[in-house]
Amino acid sequence: MKGLHPAFLVLKPATADAALIAAWSSAIEAARGTVLAAAVPADVEPLEEGTVQTGFLLARFAFAPDLDSFWDAATDLAAALPPGSQALGAAGLPYEGWPGHPVPTIATVDVPASDSPRAYMLIEGTGTDETRMDAYRDIILPMLRERGAYYPLFELGGSVKLLHGQWSYGILAVSRWPDIGLARDFWFSDRYQKMAIPTRTGAGIFEVQLTVGCAG
Secondary structure: OOOOOOEEEEEEOOOOOHHHHHHHHHHHHHOOOEEEEEEOHHHOEEOOOOOOOOOEEEEEEOOHHHHHHHHHHOHHHHHOOOOOOEEEEEEOOOOOOOOOOOOOOOOOOOOOOOOOOOEEEEEEEEEOOHHHHHHHHHHHHHHHHHOOOEEEEEEOOOOOEEEEOOOOOOEEEEEEEOOHHHHHHHHOOHHHHHHHHHHHOOOEEEEEEEEEOOOO
16 A cells, blocks of 8 residues: 555664663564664764764654554653653655655665665754755755665654654654765765755754664
């Protein structure tokens, strides 16, 4: 059936405790979720200036009720999260992607073969100048497509469910990369640094983090 969406859990634990992140991973897998990334802060690379470096756990559930059921049962794990941690829930893009839409999705990107683990880039923020943000996306979306990257999660409308902690942004997106080298090639390229960043400078506030994935 078309139009079905997976649901994503984005957890930013403010801890370097690998055992805590492992406990979350085990619980998610027991609930038939898929852990796509599970990293302590030392294994997460903050890319945007001013980004607060945190742990990063990304999980995908088949449908939103599956995520809701998991979270309802995760009260003990949530209670053990240290202050400053965040947990967000959001609908992903449809399983068939957005054919014909400029945003690169699984349906419209040829992902190159790679023996390396996938990588995931977490983007959070709020745009304040729609025209400039549109111009920024016109620059970067072809760059992702050229590198075989796409968005499994692309939420610009503020329909993000705060599960734990505090969150004041309106944009939540995750891009998936064939490997971390291609993600870094995108971010540190002349085109991104000299064209894309100046286009959006002053047009919003953003935090961006990158980590190697473990699935997906």
